[in-house]
Structure formats: structure tokens, C-alpha cells
Amino acid sequence: MRSIAAFTIVCCFAYFALFGGPAAAENPPASKAPPEALKKWQDMRFGMFIHWGPVSLKGTEIGWSRGRPIPIEEYDNLYKQFNPEKFDADRWAQIAKDAGMKYMVFTTKHHDGFCMFDTKQTDFNVMKSPFSRDVTKELADACRRQGIKFGTYHSVCDWHNPNFSFGSPHGKVPNPNPDMDRYEEYITKQVEELIRNYGPLVTMWFDVPQDFGRPRGAKLVAKVRALQPDILVNNRSGEPDAADYETPEQRIGEMQKKPWETCMTICTQWAWKPDDHLKSLKECLHTLVKVVGGDGNLLLNVGPMPDGRIEPRQAERLREIGRWLEQYGESIYGARGGPFPRGDWGTATHKENTIYLHLLDPSLDVVKLPPIKRKIVSSSVLTGGSAAVDQTDSGIEVSVPKSDRREIDTIVVLKLDGPAADALE
Numbered sequence: 032m033r034s035i036a037a038f039t040i041v042c043c044f045a046y047f048a049l050f051g052g053p054a055a056a057e058n059p060p061a062s063k064a065p066p067e068a069l070k071k072w073q074d075m076r077f078g079m080f081i082h083w084g085p086v087s088l089k090g091t092e093i094g095w096s097r098g099r100p101i102p103i104e105e106y107d108n109l110y111k112q113f114n115p116e117k118f119d120a121d122r123w124a125q126i127a128k129d130a131g132m133k134y135m136v137f138t139t140k141h142h143d144g145f146c147m148f149d150t151k152q153t154d155f156n157v158m159k160s161p162f163s164r165d166v167t168k169e170l171a172d173a174c175r176r177q178g179i180k181f182g183t184y185h186s187v188c189d190w191h192n193p194n195f196s197f198g199s200p201h202g203k204v205p206n207p208n209p210d211m212d213r214y215e216e217y218i219t220k221q222v223e224e225l226i227r228n229y230g231p232l233v234t235m236w237f238d239v240p241q242d243f244g245r246p247r248g249a250k251l252v253a254k255v256r257a258l259q260p261d262i263l264v265n266n267r268s269g270e271p272d273a274a275d276y277e278t279p280e281q282r283i284g285e286m287q288k289k290p291w292e293t294c295m296t297i298c299t300q301w302a303w304k305p306d307d308h309l310k311s312l313k314e315c316l317h318t319l320v321k322v323v324g325g326d327g328n329l330l331l332n333v334g335p336m337p338d339g340r341i342e343p344r345q346a347e348r349l350r351e352i353g354r355w356l357e358q359y360g361e362s363i364y365g366a367r368g369g370p371f372p373r374g375d376w377g378t379a380t381h382k383e384n385t386i387y388l389h390l391l392d393p394s395l396d397v398v399k400l401p402p403i404k405r406k407i408v409s410s411s412v413l414t415g416g417s418a419a420v421d422q423t424d425s426g427i428e429v430s431v432p433k434s435d436r437r438e439i440d441t442i443v444v445l446k447l448d449g450p451a452a453d454a455l456e
């Protein structure tokens with residue numbers, strides 16, 4: 032019984048840490064981003080997440096390794112050695128572009144409180160490191176040059192700031208004299224700096240509000256929207272009802288009414304870790320296809336090295352993804368999920384009168400799908416070869432000769448006599 036109780040407590044901590052505490056009845060209705068801004072973001076489908084900071088010098092997890100295993104004093108002084116001389120914002124933006132990523136979200140402050148931008152609110156920032164360059168500004172400018180939208184990840188919890196309720200390790204140590212009103216003022220001023228000095232931003236990606244609370248979260252989001260009305264805000268400000276999108280983490284989200292974005296590491300750690308396990312091309316592409324098949328976006332994370340490079344093997348994996356998208360991106364960009372729900376056979380995306388069937392299991396000789404109320408007027412195989420497609424009132428059967436099946440994804444294109452969006456009976 033005790034283990035069940037303990038597990039329940041951990042889940043509650045995790046939920047409140049991620050999304051904030053219980054609802055406050057008096058919360059005003061939350062505003063949202065304009066539909067056209069949301070559609071532009073959804074059409075992009077694929078973005079680069081970057082977790083970077085002086086902690087890359089230790090190769091341990093950003094925020095979470097502060098205090099355990101890295102002593103707090105040592106962790107907080109890492110910035111005094113931070114000098115990523117090989118940092119080249121244009122090269123990072125080029126790697127994102129070559130990967131087929133349409134937007135970038137960069138950690139301007141993680142839970143450790145260190146600011147990777149030229150903030151006037153604290154000296155605990157990258158301008159005070161030996162590198163003394165505003166890497167956020169350089170990245171934002173490089174993204175604009177490369178036609179990539181730029182957004183910021185800004186942790187709500189701040190385990191370095193004595194005014195926040197909790198500290199390291201893991202945000203589980205109550206601070207002796209917290210002042211959340213002063214902390215709210217601090218983070219609000221930083222959010223204003225980010226939007227005014229680095230914007231317009233595609234998104235403000237908040238994280239781990241802990242006990243910041245729904246009223247403060249709602250005020251913070253209202254401030255963000257007042258500064259930039261077309262910005263997208265995620266569901267981790269403290270007020271999840273103010274969110275434009277959900278943020279399933281390290282997992283493929285489910286098809287749902289609310290817009291959503293899976294955030295996932297290309298390795299296992301968010302920040303750089305030597306010899307970390309790198310996901311295969313198949314894992315990365317299956318994740319992307321299944322996420323879009325569920326009508327979500329994928330924010331795929333890299334953790335750059337302490338010398339300023341994105342690890343060459345991670346960059347190469349991203350280039351492989353980009354080469355696949357160059358050939359088959361029409362089934363991803365601007366596509367919506369469905370109309371068929373995902374199955375062991377694979378998943379479907381669609382646009383106007385077209386359904387893209389992503390057949391992800393090459394061992395299947397026949398894929399059987401439920402009936403649709405539209406007529407299939409033609410079919411083809413985007414990945415090459417041929418497919419037999421048989422439509423009856425009881426369903427659709429698709430078979431691709433073994434020689435035409437692709438190891439990662441065989442894409443069968445169905446052209447319909449009407450919109451694909453509501454084709455399912």
C-alpha cells in the first residue's frame with residue numbers, strides 16, 4: 032500500500048511541477064493566439080529544441096544535476112569557465128535548416144537560473160562568462176537570416192533565485208525566505224526582455240512552474256500576449272488553460288482536439304552528455320511520422336557541446352532526417368493527422384483531397400483500413416514502386432510488393448473525390 036501511496040505522491044509532484052497547482056475558481060477566461068498563428072505553427076510540424084548552458088562542461092543534465100551530483104557551489108560557478116569558442120549561430124541554424132526544421136526553441140534560462148541572454152535583471156548570465164556574447168541574440172538573428180522561426184524556452188521555476196519557493200537538488204528544498212511576488216516581477220521583466228529584444232518569437236515555452244500558481248501563470252501569459260499577440264504559449268506557465276498547445280514529453284502524443292507538440296531528445300539527455308545514446312534514423316523518422324499522424328508537432332532536442340559545436344554525429348543524424356524530408360516532406364509539412372487512427376501498420380496524414388498512408392511495418396503483406404465515405408480516384412507510392420488498393424463498402428485493403436516496401440516508411444498516396452479531413456465514416 033505504501034508503494035502505491037508513494038507513487039501517487041511522485042505523480043502529483045510531477046504533474047504540479049510540470050503544469051502547476053489546483054485550479055483557482057476566479058481565473059478569467061484565458062486568451063489564445065489567433066487561429067492563423069496557430070495554423071502557421073502547426074503547418075511547420077518540425078522544430079529544433081536546444082538545451083545548452085555552462086553545465087555542458089560537466090556533461091550532466093541541465094538544472095537537475097545542480098546539487099546532485101554536482102555540488103551547488105561548483106555548478107553555479109561553471110559559467111566562469113564557459114568559453115564555447117567554436118559557437119557559430121549560423122552553423123546551428125544551417126544544421127536546423129538542413130534537417131528540415133522550421134523553427135527553433137532555445138533555453139534562455141533553465142531551472143538552474145543561469146541566463147543565456149543579455150538580461151539586466153541579474154548578472155548570472157552569459158555576458159559575465161569568458162565568452163561574453165549574447166548567444167540568444169546571435170541565434171535569433173541567424174534563424175531570421177535562414178528563414179527559421181525563433182522561440183525561447185524559459186523555466187518558470189528557478190532553483191538559483193532565493194525568491195523562488197524551492198531550490199536544488201530537484202526543486203525539492205524549500206528556500207528559507209522566498210518572495211514569490213518579487214520573483215514574479217523578476218520573471219515578468221525577463222519575459223518582457225526576451226520578447227522586446229529577441230522577438231518576434233514563434234513561442235514562449237515555459238516549464239516547471241511548481242507552486243508559481245495559476246493566477247501568476249495567467250498574468251504572465253497575459254503579459255506575453257500583450258507584448259506579442261500572435262505568439263504561441265505552451266501549457267507549462269502555471270495556468271494550463273492559457274495554453275495554445277499541450278506538451279507531451281519524451282513520448283508520442285495522442286490525437287486530440289487541442290494542438291500539441293511532442294518534445295523529445297535525439298539522445299537520452301536534454302543537455303550534452305559524452306557518448307550518450309543517439310536515436311537511430313528509423314526511431315527519429317517513426318517518431319516524426321507518428322507525431323504528425325496524430326496531428327502534432329515534433330520538437331526534437333540537441334544538446335550542444337561545451338566548445339560550442341552541435342556534436343557531429345547528432346548533426347549528421349539531423350541531415351539524414353532532412354534528406355528524407357526533402358523527398359517526402361509533402362506528407363509532413365502542412366499536413367494534418369489522420370483520418371485513420373494510428374495502428375501497428377503505421378499512421379496516416381492528409382491534405383485537401385489526399386491521404387498519405389505511412390506503412391511502417393514492412394513485414395505486413397496487406398494493410399486493412401476502415402471504410403471511408405469518399406471514393407479513391409487514384410493511388411500511387413511516393414516512396415517509389417506500386418501498390419494495389421482495393422476499396423469496398425467494408426473497407427480499404429492496401430498491399431505493396433515486398434520489393435517496393437521501404438525499411439523505414441512506405442508512403443502510399445490516395446487521391447479522393449473530396450476532402451480527406453472528414454473522410455472516415
Ligand code: JFZ
Pocket residue numbers: 044045046048049093094095238239280294301
Ligand atoms: C522538463 C525539464 O525538467 C527538462 O529538463 C526539460 O527541459 C524538459 C523539456 O522539460 O521536463 C520535466 C519536468 C518535470 C518533470 C519531468 C520532466 N517532473 O516533474 O517529473
